[in-house]
Amino acid sequence: MSEPSADLILDRVIHEPGRLAILTVLSSVNNADFVFLQRTTRLTKGNLSSHLTKLEEAGLVKIQKRFVHKKPNTNVALTAHGKQRIAQHWDQLERLKNLSKTTDQQ
Amino acid sequence: MQQTDLETAAAKYSYLRGLFFVPLGVLFILAALANWEVGPLRHTWAFPVAALAVAAACLPIGRYYNEHYGRLSPSVRQQIRGGVAVLIALAVMIGASLLLRSRADWSLDLPVNATAVTFALVMLISYGIGIGLKAHHVIIWGIVLVAGALPVWNGADPSNIGLVIAGIAVIVTGVFDHRLFVHTFGSAKILGPEDGDVRTQR
Numbered sequence: 001m002s003e004p005s006a007d008l009i010l011d012r013v014i015h016e017p018g019r020l021a022i023l024t025v026l027s028s029v030n031n032a033d034f035v036f037l038q039r040t041t042r043l044t045k046g047n048l049s050s051h052l053t054k055l056e057e058a059g060l061v062k063i064q065k066r067f068v069h070k071k072p073n074t075n076v077a078l079t080a081h082g083k084q085r086i087a088q089h090w091d092q093l094e095r096l097k098n099l100s101k102t103t104d105q106q
Numbered sequence: 107m108q109q110t111d112l113e114t115a116a117a118k119y120s121y122l123r124g125l126f127f128v129p130l131g132v133l134f135i136l137a138a139l140a141n142w143e144v145g146p147l148r149h150t151w152a153f154p155v156a157a158l159a160v161a162a163a164c165l166p167i168g169r170y171y172n173e174h175y176g177r178l179s180p181s182v183r184q185q186i187r188g189g190v191a192v193l194i195a196l197a198v199m200i201g202a203s204l205l206l207r208s209r210a211d212w213s214l215d216l217p218v219n220a221t222a223v224t225f226a227l228v229m230l231i232s233y234g235i236g237i238g239l240k241a242h243h244v245i246i247w248g249i250v251l252v253a254g255a256l257p258v259w260n261g262a263d264p265s266n267i268g269l270v271i272a273g274i275a276v277i278v279t280g281v282f283d284h285r286l287f288v289h290t291f292g293s294a295k296i297l298g299p300e301d302g303d304v305r306t307q308r
Contacts, residue, residue: 024112029178032116036176039291040115069169073177090109 008096013058014089018043018051023078023086026061031077052076060085114237115290116178120188121237122287125167127280129160134273136160138266174294175287191235195228202227207259221268222254229279242282250275 014020021041026032038048052074055061060082064075078086133156139145140153147153180188204210206220226247233243250271288294 021112024109025115028113028184029116029181032178033176035174036119036178039175040112042292068172068177071173075177 008092008099010092011085011089013054014060014085016051018047019055020089022048022051022055022076023060023082023089026076026078027083027086031075034074034076037076055082111290116180117184117237118287118290119175119178120180120184121233122283122290123167123171124280124283124285124287125170126164127276127283129163129167131273131275131277131280133157133160134269134276138269138273141266141269170294175291187235191232194235195232198227198231199224217257217260219254219259219264219268219271221265222250222271225268225272226251226254226275229275240282240286242286243279246275246279246282 014023018041021043022037025037025040034045034048034052037043037052038045041048043051052061052063056063059079061076062079064077066073066075136147136153136156140147140156147156202224203220205212205214206216206218206223207213208215208220229247230239230243230251233239253271254268
């Protein structure tokens with residue numbers, strides 16, 4: 001069996017559904033807080049927290065802990081690297097989709 | 107949520123926080139009542155005070171949305187889109203109201219309610235650019251547009267009635283927007299403010 005093209009190998013850090021949802025939401029904003037991400041991704045707080053930690057470790061998001069009106073608030077934004085990677089990932093998924101269509105037609 | 111839903115969540119968050127529209131609609135109606143010099147609103151100080159009270163009512167609404175649904179800073183793209191919508195809305199509001207019924211030489215001076223018509227157009231354009239028109243936007247503002255464009259507004263300047271119509275339509279739109287907001291992001295009860303920020307609690 002031949003080696004799969006590098007173009008077809010998905011980055012598992014990004015491709016996991018929860019993390020893909022988080023990165024996709026963050027790609028449409030400058031930054032968002034934990035509650036907004038929880039609302040949009042419908043992840044539990046434990047899952048969201050764990051995914052954010054993984055994304056931060058991978059250098060895809062930057063996390064800022066702050067206080068807003070004396071209440072703790074976690075603000076999350078994509079890093080430049082994260083912006084590039086999520087855009088590439090969606091392009092890659094699009095290419096895979098097109099490839100699958102082409103294969104079906106043959 | 108699907109990819110498109112995730113990508114448009116921020117725009118929906120910004121546009122569909124409909125509870126803000128309730129005090130705004132009340133403000134429009136109060137402005138009309140002040141123009142008619144009804145009750146205590148006949149005093150010159152009354153409307154600014156009422157406007158301040160309405161602005162104060164927005165504070166708990168903002169707090170409700172922030173605590174239950176989170177905070178975000180829109181992308182540059184979304185800010186530009188919002189800016190374009192505002193510019194187009196202003197141009198339509200000024201241009202259409204002067205064209206339809208005004209003292210300008212080039213005004214068509216039609217027997218229409220220019221306030222209702224221009225406001226309906228502005229709302230339809232800004233929602234159309236921002237998040238795409240939803241059924242309730244088309245129905246509510248379509249009715250206002252048609253009502254304002256009917257050639258029955260002869261006689262005295264109908265601007266104040268237009269303000270009342272717009273105010274009621276803004277309130278109704280706000281209620282429906284908020285329902286859609288809750289449908290999109292879930293009930294406020296699902297996530298209390300104390301539940302929100304687990305990372306800082308660990």
